[in-house]
Amino acid sequence: MPLELYLDLLSQPCRSVYIFAKKNNIPFDFKKISLMEGGQYGEDFGKVNMMRKVPAMRDGEFCLAESIAMMMYMVEKFKTPDYWYPADLHKRARVNEYLSWQHMSIRMHASKMFWVKVMIPKIMGREVPQEKRDAAIEDLDDSLKMLEEKFLQDGPFIAGDHFSLADLVAIVEVYQPVGAGVDVFEGRPKLSAWRDRVRQEIGPELFDEAHQGIMGAIEMVKSLDSSKMQAFKPRIQKMFF
Ligand SMILES: N[C@@H](CCC(=O)N[C@@H](CS)C(=O)NCC(=O)O)C(=O)O
Numbered sequence: 396m397p398l399e400l401y402l403d404l405l406s407q408p409c410r411s412v413y414i415f416a417k418k419n420n421i422p423f424d425f426k427k428i429s430l431m432e433g434g435q436y437g438e439d440f441g442k443v444n445m446m447r448k449v450p451a452m453r454d455g456e457f458c459l460a461e462s463i464a465m466m467m468y469m470v471e472k473f474k475t476p477d478y479w480y481p482a483d484l485h486k487r488a489r490v491n492e493y494l495s496w497q498h499m500s501i502r503m504h505a506s507k508m509f510w511v512k513v514m515i516p517k518i519m520g521r522e523v524p525q526e527k528r529d530a531a532i533e534d535l536d537d538s539l540k541m542l543e544e545k546f547l548q549d550g551p552f553i554a555g556d557h558f559s560l561a562d563l564v565a566i567v568e569v570y571q572p573v574g575a576g577v578d579v580f581e582g583r584p585k586l587s588a589w590r591d592r593v594r595q596e597i598g599p600e601l602f603d604e605a606h607q608g609i610m611g612a613i614e615m616v617k618s619l620d621s622s623k624m625q626a627f628k629p630r631i632q633k634m635f636f
Pocket of ligand 1: 408435460
């Protein structure tokens with residue numbers, strides 16, 4: 396039986412898991428969970444991931460949450476090429492360093508930008524206060540600066556000479572504000588050149604297919620029925636108002 400991957404490609408960690416499985420020719424059943432329609436609250440999905448987050452994975456009786464854990468599971472189960480998660484002590488440590496850092500930086504700040512610009516005005520019917528919007532931009536800028544100056548430095552990829560899991564996890568996050576209309580690549584030639592290399596490594600066709608939804612998100616969200624997204628309201632209220 397192939398893996399079951401529960402995904403919504405509007406979600407960054409879902410895109411990384413999707414691209415990883417596709418790029419490595421790992422057979423899987425794509426189980427669509429629409430976050431905009433509250434699919435994460437469905438009864439059956441709760442049995443796969445009680446945290447009610449995507450991505451989620453089922454391999455027979457074994458269920459797993461957390462995108463990075465899923466990709467590491469696939470690395471081991473399917474013996475993917477070494478460059479994804481190198482066996483070399485120092486190269487692996489560089490990948491781990493980025494994967495450990497990104498949760499509270501790029502992941503948090505790039506995602507926040509998408510919510511501030513696209514989701515919250517739709518769900519709440521009003522803008523986030525200006526000072527919180529300014530803080531969100533500042534946080535994202537700081538994270539991108541760190542990605543360039545600490546992690547990329549003058550190298551082609553995060554872990555050095557070769558593309559790895561770290562680049563995949565990074566690029567899907569960096570694209571979230573892009574989907575919200577914020578061109579993070581403008582004025583950042585190092586980041587832009589890295590983006591081009593990563594897209595090339597993944598394969599432009601697969602890269603663009605995985606990002607098609609997020610690139611059309613502004614228009615898509617306009618046509619959504621916001622009453623289906625009311626479950627997000629208390630969390631938004633607590634964080635932004
Ligand atoms: N650390 C988790 C993050 C999962 C996560 O936050 N998923 C979001 C979409 S990007 C989600 O499912 N949100 C639904 C909700 O909060 O209701 C991972 O990497 O898999």
